[in-house]
Amino acid sequence: MLGYIARRLLLLIPVLFAISLVNFIILELPEGDYLSSQIAELEASGANVSQQEREALRRQYGLDQPMIGRYATWIGNIITQGDFGRSLRYDQPVSELLAERVPLTVGISLATTFFVFAVAIPIGIYSATHKYSFFDYAFTFFGFIGISVPGFLLALVLLWLCYDKLGWNVSGLFSQQYVDAPWSLAKIFDMLKKVWFPILLIGLPGMAGLIRVMRANLLDELEKQYVITARAKGLQENPLLFRYPVRIAANPIVSTIGWVLPAIVGGEVLVSIVLSLPTTGPVLLDAVTSQDLYLAAGITLMLSLLTIIGTLVADLLLAWLDPRIRFGKVEN
Amino acid sequence: MYEREISRRHFLVLAAGSIVVVSCGGNEEAQESGGGGQPKGFDVSGTPTKYREAPMLAERVKAGDLPPVEERLPKEPHVVQPGELISTDFVPMRPGKYGGELRLGQESPAGDPIIFVALDEALIWAPSGFDFAKGAKGNVVKDWEANSDNTAFTFTMREGLRWSDGEPVTMEDVRFAFEDVLYNEEITPDFPTYLRGNYNPAAAPAKLDVVDDWTFRLVFDRPYGAFPAQLGIAEWRGYGGIIKPKHYLKQFHKKYASAAKLQNEAREMALPEGEDQWFNLFNAKQLTEWMWNATTEAALGHPTLMPWILKQVDSSSFTYERNPYYFKVDPNGSQLPYMDGIRSELVQDKEALTARTLTGEFDYLGERASVRQLSLIKEKAERGEGKLSVPKGHTIPTTVFLNMTYEDDNWRQVVRDLRFRQALSLAINRQEIIDSFYLGEFAKVPKLSNPNEYDVDKANQILDDMGMDQKDDKGFRLGPNGERFEIPFDIADHTENHIPTGELIAEYWNEIGIFTSVKQMDVTVFGERLADNQIWATLIWVHQPVWGSGGFPDYLPEDGWGPLWTEWFDTQGESGEEPPDGVKQLYDYHIELLTVDSGSEQNEVALNKILKSHRDNIWIFQVAEHPYYPTFFSNRIGNVPQGVKQDTYGIITSFSMEQWFINE
Numbered sequence: 001m002l003g004y005i006a007r008r009l010l011l012l013i014p015v016l017f018a019i020s021l022v023n024f025i026i027l028e029l030p031e032g033d034y035l036s037s038q039i040a041e042l043e044a045s046g047a048n049v050s051q052q053e054r055e056a057l058r059r060q061y062g063l064d065q066p067m068i069g070r071y072a073t074w075i076g077n078i079i080t081q082g083d084f085g086r087s088l089r090y091d092q093p094v095s096e097l098l099a100e101r102v103p104l105t106v107g108i109s110l111a112t113t114f115f116v117f118a119v120a121i122p123i124g125i126y127s128a129t130h131k132y133s134f135f136d137y138a139f140t141f142f143g144f145i146g147i148s149v150p151g152f153l154l155a156l157v158l159l160w161l162c163y164d165k166l167g168w169n170v171s172g173l174f175s176q177q178y179v180d181a182p183w184s185l186a187k188i189f190d191m192l193k194k195v196w197f198p199i200l201l202i203g204l205p206g207m208a209g210l211i212r213v214m215r216a217n218l219l220d221e222l223e224k225q226y227v228i229t230a231r232a233k234g235l236q237e238n239p240l241l242f243r244y245p246v247r248i249a250a251n252p253i254v255s256t257i258g259w260v261l262p263a264i265v266g267g268e269v270l271v272s273i274v275l276s277l278p279t280t281g282p283v284l285l286d287a288v289t290s291q292d293l294y295l296a297a298g299i300t301l302m303l304s305l306l307t308i309i310g311t312l313v314a315d316l317l318l319a320w321l322d323p324r325i326r327f328g329k330v331e332n
Numbered sequence: 333m334y335e336r337e338i339s340r341r342h343f344l345v346l347a348a349g350s351i352v353v354v355s356c357g358g359n360e361e362a363q364e365s366g367g368g369g370q371p372k373g374f375d376v377s378g379t380p381t382k383y384r385e386a387p388m389l390a391e392r393v394k395a396g397d398l399p400p401v402e403e404r405l406p407k408e409p410h411v412v413q414p415g416e417l418i419s420t421d422f423v424p425m426r427p428g429k430y431g432g433e434l435r436l437g438q439e440s441p442a443g444d445p446i447i448f449v450a451l452d453e454a455l456i457w458a459p460s461g462f463d464f465a466k467g468a469k470g471n472v473v474k475d476w477e478a479n480s481d482n483t484a485f486t487f488t489m490r491e492g493l494r495w496s497d498g499e500p501v502t503m504e505d506v507r508f509a510f511e512d513v514l515y516n517e518e519i520t521p522d523f524p525t526y527l528r529g530n531y532n533p534a535a536a537p538a539k540l541d542v543v544d545d546w547t548f549r550l551v552f553d554r555p556y557g558a559f560p561a562q563l564g565i566a567e568w569r570g571y572g573g574i575i576k577p578k579h580y581l582k583q584f585h586k587k588y589a590s591a592a593k594l595q596n597e598a599r600e601m602a603l604p605e606g607e608d609q610w611f612n613l614f615n616a617k618q619l620t621e622w623m624w625n626a627t628t629e630a631a632l633g634h635p636t637l638m639p640w641i642l643k644q645v646d647s648s649s650f651t652y653e654r655n656p657y658y659f660k661v662d663p664n665g666s667q668l669p670y671m672d673g674i675r676s677e678l679v680q681d682k683e684a685l686t687a688r689t690l691t692g693e694f695d696y697l698g699e700r701a702s703v704r705q706l707s708l709i710k711e712k713a714e715r716g717e718g719k720l721s722v723p724k725g726h727t728i729p730t731t732v733f734l735n736m737t738y739e740d741d742n743w744r745q746v747v748r749d750l751r752f753r754q755a756l757s758l759a760i761n762r763q764e765i766i767d768s769f770y771l772g773e774f775a776k777v778p779k780l781s782n783p784n785e786y787d788v789d790k791a792n793q794i795l796d797d798m799g800m801d802q803k804d805d806k807g808f809r810l811g812p813n814g815e816r817f818e819i820p821f822d823i824a825d826h827t828e829n830h831i832p833t834g835e836l837i838a839e840y841w842n843e844i845g846i847f848t849s850v851k852q853m854d855v856t857v858f859g860e861r862l863a864d865n866q867i868w869a870t871l872i873w874v875h876q877p878v879w880g881s882g883g884f885p886d887y888l889p890e891d892g893w894g895p896l897w898t899e900w901f902d903t904q905g906e907s908g909e910e911p912p913d914g915v916k917q918l919y920d921y922h923i924e925l926l927t928v929d930s931g932s933e934q935n936e937v938a939l940n941k942i943l944k945s946h947r948d949n950i951w952i953f954q955v956a957e958h959p960y961y962p963t964f965f966s967n968r969i970g971n972v973p974q975g976v977k978q979d980t981y982g983i984i985t986s987f988s989m990e991q992w993f994i995n996e
Contacts, residue, residue: 030854030856030857032856032857032859032860036856036859036860037855037856037859038442039859040855040856040858040859041440041442042624043859085602086602089440089441089442090441090442090629091601091628091629091630092629093602097647100647101647152681156681156683156684156687159684159687159688160687160691163687163688163691163693164691169688169693171679171684171688172648172677179646179648179649273680273681273684274681274683274684275684276648276677276678276679276680276681276684278647278648282678282680282681285680286440286441286680290442291856
């Protein structure tokens with residue numbers, strides 16, 4: 001087991017390298033750079049940027065070096081100094097922006113993941129044991145709404161409805177007095193008042209699939225011989241349910257953390273843009289469209305790290321839950 | 333969906349169009365206080381002698397933190413008359429209440445177009461920004477005067493005017509701006525064209541003549557009648573090119589600061605180091621005549637003459653506070669602005685921003701909406717949840733360009749033929765476009781800048797007559813080289829209307845046998861290709877409503893329809909391609925427009941020549957003129973316009989923000 005963990009951790013490093021390189025290349029692919037998008041914006045607002053001004057700005061921003069050189073410098077700086085470079089758009093070191101926003105992103109993503117599993121599994125169990133009941137259909141229905149309507153659209157519609165009909169302002173994460181305040185218990189309480197909304201929106205799409213899978217798995221298990229035997233032997237329904245079938249049915253679910261977590265991190269980007277959450281989402285979109293290279297690369301690096309570690313934890317969790325995986329191929 | 337780029341374009345267009353249109357319309361002079369049952373207006377019969385200030389400033393004066401208001405204002409502050417910032421037809425300016433914070437949303441962390449305009453202060457100002465026929469008054473400067481042939485302009489500064497940090501504004505600040513910044517070739521490698529005679533790249537730069545401690549003169553080598561418009565409204569210019577805070581900026585200048593210190597600062601800001609790169613730091617810190625950076629972090633600590641100063645920037649909002657040394661007062665002597673501050677929240681999704689403004693969370697929608705959202709906004713206004721205003725736009729949002737200098741002989745032979753363009757113009761059903769995108773009412777078919785005839789048969793006839801009668805087996809016409817002639821549109825989604833309009837136009841042209849296709853392109857990539865002369869055809873916009881100001885010369889060949897001709901003009905013939913005579917004439921009219929007095933009759937004459945050249949030659953295809961767009965205010969804002977199809981430019985509303993007040 002320890003060997004397995006060690007091996008997986010070591011694999012993390014080359015994977016991260018590869019991701020960061022591919023990231024960098026993709027961000028560099030579009031024609032032009034931060035400067036051209038800035039100039040396009042300026043000219044749309046009325047400024048006239050002459051050729052000489054463009055050259056001067058290019059020099060000023062250091063955009064006249066080849067890509068590989070810039071990648072090497074950037075990665076080098078991260079490893080040796082923790083210096084992620086500077087965001088041209090925000091005019092701040094990238095590490096500052098990351099420190100402001102990544103913890104909240106991680107927090108919300110993890111909270112959403114817990115929420116999704118914590119809700120989907122019981123609902124799946126209920127659906128399986130009360131097959132074809134009213135609630136079974138109701139849960140399925142809502143699950144499918146979540147999966148078919150894009151998260152950001154749902155967010156926008158609900159945002160409007162809540163303010164218009166109920167007077168609730170569900171955007172943002174903090175009320176005005178806490179936005180710039182340092183962290184405190186009061187601030188956390190304030191956040192809890194609003195954070196349920198994004199968690200709900202981000203998590204909803206993932207839930208439908210999980211509910212159905214859980215339901216299907218459990219139904220399969222409940223048909224099996226040992227369950228019938230246990231019932232025949234007089235075991236109560238509920239302890240029976242939770243001691244064996246649920247554990248077995250839950251196994252595939254745990255392995256799905258591997259793809260649910262990236263989906264949540266990705267979905268978080270879109271929903272947080274609509275709801276103006278102080279997470280990496282809005283910043284990422286802005287950085288990518290304005291080709292603010294170091295900021296975009298830095299954020300995607302952080303999010304990739306989050307996802308890789310998340311899937312690693314999921315794999316370890318699964319290995320712990322299911323001894324069959326731990327021992328790999330069993331020699332006879 | 334909402335028009336993303338209106339805010340940016342509207343600025344430019346408003347400026348250019350206002351001069352002509354406003355001088356045609358009627359603007360009232362300052363009115364006496366309103367009669368019968370209306371809340372009292374101002375008594376504008378005399379100049380105020382006693383001044384009042386905002387309670388929040390009065391407190392600081394009592395605490396000894398600020399000098400009293402008489403000492404903070406210049407000896408002769410600028411008294412804002414009703415009708416000066418925005419016509420009293422639309423805003424009968426009332427005395428406002430002090431206090432409150434304006435709540436806005438902005439899309440980009442790198443500045444905001446609405447706040448930029450609200451903060452902007454020009455050297456001089458004409459009524460409603462564009463009405464130069466009524467005469468421009470001093471704004472930041474007290475007074476100005478042109479000599480008889482418009483080659484020398486004398487400006488009298490306001491004695492006692494102070495920067496936002498309390499330091500006095502002196503002639504040193506003007507000298508610094510010219511001698512140490514504008515004439516310094518490292519900081520300013522490209523001397524700004526608006527300070528050359530006649531806005532002509534070939535003219536000599538303006539010469540600064542200091543007459544006395546409070547008077548200076550700018551001298552040009554040729555008549556420059558449009559200079560007041562260039563100073564007052566063109567391209568939303570502010571005072572920043574001509575008056576700079578020397579006491580603050582000299583710490584970034586090689587002449588006054590040590591090289592070592594400059595290098596340290598450059599290093600901290602991740603700018604290129606090296607002694608010969610010192611100007612990068614200066615440029616990163618200074619505000620030029622394009623005072624956009626007043627809405628970005630670069631402005632923190634930079635003293636200004638603006639109504640509000642940027643006080644704080646954090647991860648999700650920008651906070652502005654009133655400038656205690658602002659030089660304007662209302663006719664009662666109350667120092668402006670009325671509102672204590674502005675808080676702008678970063679909301680990167682435009683839909684969310686609009687939604688939150690319409691529900692009353694933010695106070696002003698700016699130029700983010702288009703006619704498509706009009707019914708929604710009107711509904712909100714009718715329910716009493718806010719105020720609706722539908723002002724004019726200052727750009728023609730969708731103008732069609734065929735690049736006549738694209739390097740392909742077959743293409744050039746066809747598109748440079750006026751008959752071809754006539755046929756294409758005849759094939760465009762402009763009324764249908766207006767019905768589709770402007771609800772039929774909120775724009776008009778072009779009268780000034782384009783023909784508006786719609787006759788498909790005539791179009792076909794013209795194409796047949798000019799030799800494009802050969803068609804391929806699908807019915808598309810062949811060009812002179814014997815192959816199917818194609819017009820490939822590359823359109824960036826500058827607004828939500830661009831791609832749909834392009835597709836409609838493509839349909840019209842396909843109908844007369846010209847194969848036209850539409851491809852969407854990312855706006856940044858598009859910008860690069862456009863500048864590189866690699867676009868065949870596209871849709872962008874022009875500032876036709878405000879062409880008369882001489883500040884928005886997009887009647888000249890632009891990157892859209894003649895980049896190589898523009899290059900020829902800009903480099904005075906050294907590179908690019910020589911334009912045909914018809915285009916050269918445009919340049920002549922352009923020079924004429926800039927030589928005569930802004931707002932004068934000759935200004936009208938020159939403008940009409942330009943418009944006629946466009947009508948006759950169809951250099952570009954205009955689909956509509958006189959567009960309107962809706963905007964929305966929350967109920968708590970006073971001194972703002974309300975009404976539908978108002979004959980004022982929406983951007984002037986944003987300019988007038990120092991007279992808005994919060995009614996709570």
